[in-house]
Amino acid sequence: MGIKFGELLNEIREPLKLRELKGKKIGIDAYVVIYQMLARIRSDDDSANALTDAQGRTTSHLQGLLNRTLSLVDEGINLVYCFDGKPPEFKKRELAKRAEKKRRAEEEYKIAMEKEDFDKAKKFAQQMISIDEQIVDDSKKLLDLLGIPYVTAIHDAEAQLAVMAQQGLIDAVASQDYDTFLFGAPLVLRNVTVSRTRMIRGQLKTVIPEKIYLEKALNELRISRTQLINLGLLVGTDFNDKIPKVGIKTGLKLVKQFPEWNDLIDHVSKTFFKEGDTMETYFPAAAPEIIQDYFNNPPSIDDLTINFNQRADIKGITKFLVDERNFSEERVSHRLMGITKKQKQKSLNSFF
Template identity: 40%
Template sequence: MGVKFKDIVSPKPINFQDLNGRTVAIDAANSIYQFLSSIRQRDGTPLMDEHGRVTSHLSGILYRTSSLMEKGIKPIYVFDGKSHTLKGETVNKRIEIRQESEKKWKEALGKGEIEEARKYAVRSSRMSPDVVQGSKKLLKLMGVPYIQSLSEGEAQAAYMVHNGDAWAVASQDYDCLLFGAPRVVRNLTISGNLADLELLELDIVLDNLEITREQLVDVALLVGTDFNPGIKGIGAKTGLKLIKHEKDLFGAINKTEKSWDEFGADPQILRELFLNPEITKDYEIKWKSPDKEGIIEFLCDEHGFSEERVSSAIKKIKKMNSTQKSLEDWF
C-alpha cells in the first residue's frame, strides 16, 4: 500500500532515454505484484501452465525486463526479507482484501460479469513462496542480479542508490523517499513503451515542501504507513501543515489532542524504521550473459512458454542500445 503522498508530492515526467545506461534497483515485490495483477486473461484468470501453476510473474519478468535491458537500462531486483512485527496488521489486512476479492471474483464469473470479475481478480493477487523462488530462478538464468534484503526491499534499494550502486529505485510507493532514496522512478515495469514514467527526487521534494527528511517521515506517520495506522482524519495536506507549524510529530500530536495510543507503537521506533532501517551492506552486483538453454528449459519445457517468443526476449537481453559501447560493459 505505502504512504499516501499523492496530494503533496509531484513527480516530473521522464522518458526511457533519460534512463539509458542507468542502473535501477527494482522493488521486486512491487513489480511482481504488478505482473500478477495485470498479466491476466480477460476474465481475470492469471496466466497458468498446463499443470495449473501461475506464470504471470514469469511472463512479466522475462518480457518486461528484457524490454528494459534492450533500452539500455540495467536492472537489479531487490527482494523483501522478514517483515517487521509492526507490519503485521497491514499484512493481515492485505490478506483479508485478497480473500474477499477472490470471493467476489468467483461470484462475478458465475454471473457472467466479465469486466466486474477482472476488477476483483486484480485485487486477489498473492505472492506465494513458489512465486518468489520461481522469480529468482528466472532472474538468475537471465543473468540479472538480485539482492535479498534483510527486511524491507525498499529500504535496501534506497541504500543501494544512496551508496551509488544504482541510480534510482523503481517502485510505485512513496515509501522509498522515507527510506532516503535520492531518486525514485515510478511506472517503470507497469507497461512497455506506453508507460508514463515519473521521477521523484528527494532533495527537490524536500525543497518544495520546505521540510527535512525527518519531518517527511513525521508527516507519513501522521497520515499512516505500513507500520502504523496514522491519525484518523489527517491526510497528507493536513499532516504537512501540522508538521511545518509544530516542527515535529510530538508537537503535531499535542496540537490535535489525539492519543498516542492511535499509533499502536512507540513513535521513536516508527521513526527509526525509516531513518535507520535494517539493510545488508554485504552484497554483490554482477550481470551475466543469459543462459539460453536454461531459460528455454525452465519456461518452455517446464511451463509451456512459446520458444519463439522466449528466444526473441533473450535476444533483447543481449542486444545493446546504440548508445552503449559493448556487451562487455555490462558483464
C-alpha cells in the first residue's frame, strides 16, 4: 500500500538525470518493479492477460525485468535488487485485506467478460495481479544469469534497502513506496526508468525521474523522523488503519503541535475517534509502540556483502528465455548486445 504523503514533498523532490547515477550503487525494490511489469506488459490478443509461455507460465515480468535492468546497466549503474521476505505477523492482516480485494476483482472480471465489457475487464484484471512463488523464482534466476546481485529481506524489502543505504552498501534506494523514508533511507529515487513511462491506475503515463533526500524533506517540513513515523501512523500504514478525518495535511499539523506520541494520540483519541472506538480499532494487529520500533529498528541481514562485479551468462540467459520460456531468439540476442560487448571489452582489457 505505502504511506500516502507524496503531496507534502512536491516542493522537495528534485529532477534526476540518469547520467547522475553512473557508477553509483542503487538498491531496487524488486516487487515494485515486478508488479509494474505485470501491470504494463500484456498479451497481444487479450490486454487483460499477462504474457505467457507455451506452458502457460507468466513471462511479462521476465521481459520487463530484462529490459529495465539492462537499460539501467547500459547507463553505467550498479544494481542490486531486494525481494520481500516473510511478512511480520502484524502485516498479515493487511495482506489478507489485499487478498480479499483481489478475490472480489476476480468475480467482477468474470462478470465483465461474460458481458463482453472488455474495458471494465481490463480494469479488474489490473487489480487481480499477484506475485507468486514461480514469478519470484524466475525473476531471481534471470538476475543470477544476468550477474545482477539480489538479496532477500528478513521481512520488508524497503526496510532492508534503507538499512543498506544507512550502512553505505548502496548510494540510494529506488522505490515508489514512501514507506522507505519511514525506515530511514537517506536518499530515495523514484521513476528510475529509461523509458520515462509508468503504468498508473491502468494508464501508461509519462513520468520524470526524481530524487528526494530525507534530511531535506524533514528540514522543509520542520519535523523529525520520529514525527514522520507518527504522521504515518495517523494516516495509516501497512500495519495499522487510518485515523478518521485525519488527512496528510491535518496530520502534519498535529505532529507539529504534539511532538510526543502520548500527547498526540491522547489529543487524537479525544478529537477524532468515533464513539466506542479504542486503540485496537485502529491498531488491531500491533500496538503503536511495536510499529514505531519496527520502523526505527527493522530486522535486517547481518554482515551483508554485495558483489557488483559478476559476469552475465549469455548462453544461460538465451537457454532460459528462448528454450524454456519461448522468447524470440532474435530479440533476446539483440537486447544482450550491449552487455555482451561490454564483457568482451573487459576481457580484452584484462588480457593486456
